[in-house]
Amino acid sequence: MSENETVREETAADAPEVAEHDRMTALEFELAEARQAVLYAQAETQNVRRRLEKDAQDARAYAATSFARDMLSVSDNLERALQAIPADLREDDRFRNLVVGLEATGRELASVFERHGIVRISALGEKLDPNRHQAMVELPTGDAEPGTIVQEMQAGFMIKDRLLRPALVAVARAAEEVQA
Incomplete structure (x- = not known):
């Protein structure tokens, strides 16, 4: 082989x-x-x-976000109603119980909001944060640093860590910008 x-x-x-x-x-x-x-x-x-x-x-x-937004208008109206009551009527015996009842309702509503993680956004005196505040107007002032919130027109709220409604605010502007 x-x-x-x-x-x-x-x-x-x-x-x-x-x-x-x-x-x-x-x-x-x-x-x-x-x-x-x-x-x-x-x-x-x-x-x-x-x-x-x-x-x-x-x-x-x-889950309660939509309901909470609707309840904010109720809270706003209650707060406006309380602010509209003149001081002399607050002292009048005929209206005192009504005022006390409205104030108690406002405190209870705030307590319910807090229990459900709905908190008011601080605004006055803070720097404008576009994630929490909505600037509606600039006001000339020498008292505050430009960009600082000097007036709150409507309270803003958070639900847990999310924005429920931005605060509507007025922001300081340097006084010399007005004269230019």
């Missing part, structure tokens, strides 16, 4: 082992791909679960 024939016999004999090895390599590759796909699917499932939990938590926390 020649040397070439010996090589052919060995190669032919090894062929099933090579084919088996290639098949095993392909199966191992497919298994690795399947494992990776399972890991990605598990990660995606976990992300979806977290997102749904956060959405549900936000829905619970902010």
Whole structure:
């Protein structure tokens, strides 16, 4: 037998082992791909679960947002009504109980707001924050630094960490800008 024939016999004999090895390599590759796909699917499932939990938590926390906005107008009207009562009527015995009742209603409404995470935004004397305040007018003044809130026209409110309604404010402007 020649040397070439010996090589052919060995190669032919090894062929099933090579084919088996290639098949095993392909199966191992497919298994690795399947494992990776399972890991990605598990990660995606976990992300979806977290997102749904956060959405549900936000829905619970902010479910009353629309109702709270509507109640702010009630609070504003009650506050305006109390401010409109002249001092002499506040002292009149006939109106004293009415005034006391309105003030108690205002305190109870504020307490309910607080229990539900609705808080008034501080504005007067603060620097204008466009995320919490809405500047309606600039007033010339030498008493306050430009950009400082000098008047609150309507109170602003937050619900938890979100803006419910911006405070409507007047902002200080340097006095010399008026004369120019």
